Amino acid sequence: FFSFKHYFAQDELPYDDDQEGLNEQIVFTFSHVVAENTPKGLAAAKFAELVEKKSNGIIKIVVFPNGSLYSDIEEISALQEGQVDIIAPSTSKLGMISPTWGVLDLPFIFPNDDAINEGLDGPIGESLLQSLQNSGMKGMAHWTNGLKQFTTNQGPIIHPDDVAGQTFRIMQSDVLKTQYDYLNALSIKESFNSTYDLLDSGKVDGEENTISNIYSKKFYNLQKHLTISNHGYLGYAVIMNDKVWGAQSAETKRILSEAIEETSEWNRKQAIEMNKEQLESIKENSNIQIHELTQAEKQAWLERFAPIYDSLAPQIGEKLIFDIKKLKE
Ligand code: LMR
Numbered sequence: 001f002f003s004f005k006h007y008f009a010q011d012e013l014p015y016d017d018d019q020e021g022l023n024e025q026i027v028f029t030f031s032h033v034v035a036e037n038t039p040k041g042l043a044a045a046k047f048a049e050l051v052e053k054k055s056n057g058i059i060k061i062v063v064f065p066n067g068s069l070y071s072d073i074e075e076i077s078a079l080q081e082g083q084v085d086i087i088a089p090s091t092s093k094l095g096m097i098s099p100t101w102g103v104l105d106l107p108f109i110f111p112n113d114d115a116i117n118e119g120l121d122g123p124i125g126e127s128l129l130q131s132l133q134n135s136g137m138k139g140m141a142h143w144t145n146g147l148k149q150f151t152t153n154q155g156p157i158i159h160p161d162d163v164a165g166q167t168f169r170i171m172q173s174d175v176l177k178t179q180y181d182y183l184n185a186l187s188i189k190e191s192f193n194s195t196y197d198l199l200d201s202g203k204v205d206g207e208e209n210t211i212s213n214i215y216s217k218k219f220y221n222l223q224k225h226l227t228i229s230n231h232g233y234l235g236y237a238v239i240m241n242d243k244v245w246g247a248q249s250a251e252t253k254r255i256l257s258e259a260i261e262e263t264s265e266w267n268r269k270q271a272i273e274m275n276k277e278q279l280e281s282i283k284e285n286s287n288i289q290i291h292e293l294t295q296a297e298k299q300a301w302l303e304r305f306a307p308i309y310d311s312l313a314p315q316i317g318e319k320l321i322f323d324i325k326k327l328k329e
Pocket of ligand 1: 033034040072089090145171191192208209213234
């Protein structure tokens with residue numbers, strides 16, 4: 001399976017200090033769990049393409065999509081153990097590494113796409129990436145997907161009370177679980193790629209995700225209702241194994257950094273367009289009932305979720321919550 005040479009930190013460096021530049025093939029593996037036609041899938045492919053071009057084909061990034069190497073539940077430890085070089089888990093899954101990441105899971109933390117960029121570009125985004133350092137990981141960038149929506153097979157979700165008694169598949173995040181607790185709903189933390197079967201078998205009534213994930217994994221074929229609620233953020237931290245990063249030459253680091261920066265810039269515009277286009281495709285290709293929350297309906301959700309900010313402040317960090325809320329003003 002790994003027929004190519006795979007450099008781990010302890011291997012001989014593929015870099016000759018006597019000569020400027022790179023002279024031997026370097027291969028990095030990049031594992032992620034979503035489909036290729038999604039904001040993350042396309043960003044990973046773009047990153048690989050840019051790195052290859054900038055290094056004249058010397059550095060290759062082999063991308064494994066759809067959880068074909070590791071599921072979202074396995075990928076973080078696989079990265080820490082050096083079984084894969086790069087991953088891009090949703091930030092929700094990093095709360096188990098450092099609870100500060102939970103700030104991005106707070107309900108309605110970002111009112112729109114511009115606020116996401118504002119929040120992650122500055123010191124907040126940087127300090128979150130830095131927090132991975134102690135766990136053997138080099139946080140390289142934030143990529144976005146967008147805002148999450150609800151889907152369900154029970155009645156339409158309009159008011160927070162509509163969710164009571166339903167069971168939802170959620171990501172591995174205590175902050176997300178707390179939200180379902182506040183809605184008197186059950187939530188189960190299962191892997192992304194088990195979601196289709198969970199919905200199909202009726203083990204869960206619904207799930208929450210961005211349009212691009214609902215579209216590319218065809219959840220809309222299994223669900224009766226979709227609520228455009230924009231109630232939560234879904235984005236990714238692109239992370240490299242810290243030892244692998246540390247073992248690279250200055251030239252390789254420069255190429256990787258430049259490529260990731262260009263990709264991140266591109267990903268932002270691309271994610272917004274993709275979610276918009278795919279919502280139109282869902283409308284055209286399915287009978288799912290779509291409801292977009294009105295401002296008044298959204299207000300009821302904000303009120304229901306308001307106490308969560310205070311109750312989770314001790315674990316996430318009061319200052320962080322204060323700083324991120326200030327961005328909205
Ligand atoms: C999910 O688990 O629902 C998402 O995080 C999947 C992803 O990586 O977008």
